[in-house]
Amino acid sequence: MSDNAVENSEERRSYRRVSDAVALTIEIVNDEAANQPSIEAAELPNHPTHVVSLSPNGLKCYHTEAFSNGDKVQVSMRLFPGGERLDMAATVVNSGEETGPGKKDRFFAGLAFANLDAETRELILEHIDQVARQSFGGAIKLVNK
DSSP: OOOHHHHHHHHHSSSEEEEEEEEEEEEEOOOOTTTTTTTOOOOOOOOOOOOEEETTTTEEESSOOOTTTEEEEEEEEETTTTOOOEEEEEEEEEEEEEEEOSSSSSSEEEEEEEEEOOOOOOOOOHHHHHHHHHHHTTTTOOOOO
16 A cells, blocks of 8 residues: 555544434436536435435445445435535445345445535534534533644
């Protein structure tokens, strides 16, 4: 593994992560559309549809649809309880299938957000802090990195 890959991996893991219930849609887009700001955003319900592991760099989720590493996707997500909507481009960085009986959402995907602006990144960080505080009854001090 190159030094740059190790640094990028360490940087990705330096951010806090939380498990959170969100409304989520993921749509595969072609390479040309992935860089266009005019992608039509999907409709999202006003209730959680998925449990994700969320960080300001990306998310991991389980889904009914299989994705492949390298897929360019459009992510639409609603955070709760505030209802903030986020629409972001992302790349599938790892994917696979869970096996076993009773697996409804048996495919998993790790997504890396692409070109996330500072405002959206800050919104995600604030949301992560809020979820962490609620999970620990407010008895947690979060350190900014």
